[in-house]
Amino acid sequence: MVQHELPASARVGTGSPVRTCVGCRERAQTVDLLRIVVGEHGPQGAVLVPDPRRRLPGRGAWLHPTADCLSLAERRRAFGRALRVSGKLDTSAVDRMIDPLEKNRHKHS
Secondary structure (H helix, E strand, O other): OOOOOOOHHHOOOOOOOEEEOOOOOOEEEHHHOEEEEEEEEEOOEEEEEEEOOOOOOOOOEEEOOOHHHHHHHHHHOHHHHHHOOOOOEEOHHHHHHHHHHHHHHHHOO
8 A cells, every 4th residue: 555645735733634724725733723514404505513523424614713714714605615515504603603712812812
C-alpha cells in the first residue's frame, strides 16, 4: 500500500484533522472550527444545526465560529454546496450559537 504525504500547506499543526472553513475558505484544525449539519427538512427549507461535539450523523460543513465567517458563508451560498442540499437554508440556530461565542471572545480580548 502506498502512503502519500500531505503537502506542507495542508498540515496545520499536529493532532486534529484539518478542514476548510466554508466562510473564509481558510484551512484550520477541526478544534478551531464549528461543524454544521442539516437537522431537518421542513416546509421552509433545510434547518442547519451546529454540532459542537462533532457527533451528529450526516455530512458536515466546517465554519469558524464568528459572525464574519457565517455572513460570508451565507453570502457565498456555501452551505448548500458543502452539505449538498438545495433550497432555502435556515441558519438561525447557528447564528444563536455563534452570537454568545463572539461576545465572549470580545470580552476576553
